[in-house]
Amino acid sequence: MSKSWSTSDVDLHLVVTPDTGRRVGLEYALREAIRAGRLAAGSRLPSTRTLAVELGLSRGTVTAAYDQLIAEGHLTARQGSGTRVAASVTTRAAPSMSGVPKPVAAPRYNLRAGSPDVSRFPTSAWLRAARKAIGEAPADAFGYGDPRGRIELRTALADYLGRTRGVLADPDRIIITSGVQQGLALLAKVLNASGASTIAMEDPYIPSFRDTVRAAGPAVTSLPVDDDGARVDLLTTGEFHGIGAAIVTPSHQFPIGSTLNPARRQCLADWARAGHLVIEDDYDGEFRYDRQPVGAIQGIAPDHVVYLGTASKTLGPGLRLAWMVLPPHLVAPVAEAKQLTDNHSETLGQLTLAELITSHAYDRHIRSSRLRYRRRRDLLASRLKPRAGRPLTGYALSGIAAGLHALIRLEPAGLTEHEVLTRAADYSLALDGLSGMWLSENSETAPQGIVVGFGAPSESAYPAALDALVRTLS
Numbered sequence: 138m139s140k141s142w143s144t145s146d147v148d149l150h151l152v153v154t155p156d157t158g159r160r161v162g163l164e165y166a167l168r169e170a171i172r173a174g175r176l177a178a179g180s181r182l183p184s185t186r187t188l189a190v191e192l193g194l195s196r197g198t199v200t201a202a203y204d205q206l207i208a209e210g211h212l213t214a215r216q217g218s219g220t221r222v223a224a225s226v227t228t229r230a231a232p233s234m235s236g237v238p239k240p241v242a243a244p245r246y247n248l249r250a251g252s253p254d255v256s257r258f259p260t261s262a263w264l265r266a267a268r269k270a271i272g273e274a275p276a277d278a279f280g281y282g283d284p285r286g287r288i289e290l291r292t293a294l295a296d297y298l299g300r301t302r303g304v305l306a307d308p309d310r311i312i313i314t315s316g317v318q319q320g321l322a323l324l325a326k327v328l329n330a331s332g333a334s335t336i337a338m339e340d341p342y343i344p345s346f347r348d349t350v351r352a353a354g355p356a357v358t359s360l361p362v363d364d365d366g367a368r369v370d371l372l373t374t375g376e377f378h379g380i381g382a383a384i385v386t387p388s389h390q391f392p393i394g395s396t397l398n399p400a401r402r403q404c405l406a407d408w409a410r411a412g413h414l415v416i417e418d419d420y421d422g423e424f425r426y427d428r429q430p431v432g433a434i435q436g437i438a439p440d441h442v443v444y445l446g447t448a449s450k451t452l453g454p455g456l457r458l459a460w461m462v463l464p465p466h467l468v469a470p471v472a473e474a475k476q477l478t479d480n481h482s483e484t485l486g487q488l489t490l491a492e493l494i495t496s497h498a499y500d501r502h503i504r505s506s507r508l509r510y511r512r513r514r515d516l517l518a519s520r521l522k523p524r525a526g527r528p529l530t531g532y533a534l535s536g537i538a539a540g541l542h543a544l545i546r547l548e549p550a551g552l553t554e555h556e557v558l559t560r561a562a563d564y565s566l567a568l569d570g571l572s573g574m575w576l577s578e579n580s581e582t583a584p585q586g587i588v589v590g591f592g593a594p595s596e597s598a599y600p601a602a603l604d605a606l607v608r609t610l611s
């Protein structure tokens with residue numbers, strides 16, 4: 138006889154073997170659940186009436202089993218609070234998992250690139266928006282919907298992206314995706330199906346995004362990057378002949394941190410208008426510190442640029458909410474690819490984000506985050522300045538005008554990347570090396586560096602993380 142409880146405080150699968158008698162079988166099953174830790178100390182058991190019904194036993198049998206376990210000290214019964222697992226019970230040690238590697242202790246300090254400070258997720262504003270958006274949602278919001286995503290969010294984004302990023306967006310041309318990463322996967326699939334066998338990607342870039350594109354079919358070729366952004370001038374040379382699409386981060390190159398200079402922006406827009414496709418990953422465009430944000434390239438060639446944005450930096454990557462604004466000819470094929478992949482993105486988060494944006498709570502959150510990250514950036518720059526008596530030499534900080542990461546370039550005379558990462562591990566500090574971000578065939582000879590993400594730590598952990606960084610580099 139086996140049952141799961143779902144009507145009491147605990148939900149537990151119990152197997153009562155009747156061979157030894159029903160009462161003894163139930164006692165055994167409960168004892169085992171307590172000893173194995175499946176029924177934790179303090180958990181409330183179902184009433185004898187409920188359990189009797191669920192297990193198909195008489196109420197007297199259940200009462201007798203409870204009484205026996207109370208007498209043994211496994212359970213306690215108090216008027217008004219029902220029968221509970223005793224606070225004093227001891228559980229068996231978890232069975233050993235020989236062969237399964239032990240989890241490695243997480244480093245104490247995290248300055249890896251990629252995450253914002255998720256401890257500052259605007260929980261109250263999100264809950265307020267969710268209550269309103271979900272409370273007022275039409276019934277069809279809870280059914281299957283448009284593969285492009287909810288119209289409420291697409292409309293809110295069309296306005297927001299136009300206002301803040303200069304993107305020319307029509308809600309009909311927006312598709313909501315589960316992260317920029319999914320957007321890239323869908324695009325690569327569609328482009329591959331239409332004959333694009335190779336896509337140019339900035340080098341260095343996020344290795345997993347390169348793998349995502351390759352997994353969808355196309356090969357990847359390296360588009361070099363320097364302090365003025367991607368070398369888009371090369372796209373018109375013979376080397377890139379036949380390449381129809383390029384994935385770029387013009388506002389803030391990841392991971393170098395440079396911004397595409399005005400001449401190259403123009404050159405990229407011209408290349409796009411000449412019949413190519415630019416895929417613009419605007420992952421942290423909201424965070425610009427030294428001047429007005431650089432507008433999106435999409436705004437100057439909207440029919441030839443795919444714009445990708447995300448809530449991963451502004452709110453948190455756990456939301457898996459991102460958007461793409463597509464040229465008209467790509468809307469139908471990408472929507473179809475999205476539908477074939479997962480039908481459409483989850484709806485309740487979309488409705489909530491739409492409400493957050495239209496109520497301007499999203500803008501307020503971004504403004505306060507921008508201030509906070511700017512202070513962090515300033516602190517990073519000041520802590521890494523060489524000072525009398527502290528020989529911080531052999532590296533240079535760059536890419537700090539925007540975003541949530543900076544690059545420490547390692548000079549040949551100083552520590553190698555491997556040495557820095559090894560020392561960082563000694564201080565329990567997690568950092569990303571630049572080497573792993575180059576296309577593999579370039580990684581041996583490419584410059585070394587450390588990508589410092591100053592977004593991830595909580596406010597209270599940040600100064601100590603910087604101390605660890607300074608010690609690592611000293």
Ligand SMILES: Cc1ncc(COP(=O)(O)O)c(C=O)c1O
Binds near residue numbers: 317343386420
């Ligand atoms: C260059 C770049 N693009 C995009 C993203 C966001 O990806 P997603 O929206 O899939 O979380 C990140 C996040 O770290 C990033 O560094």
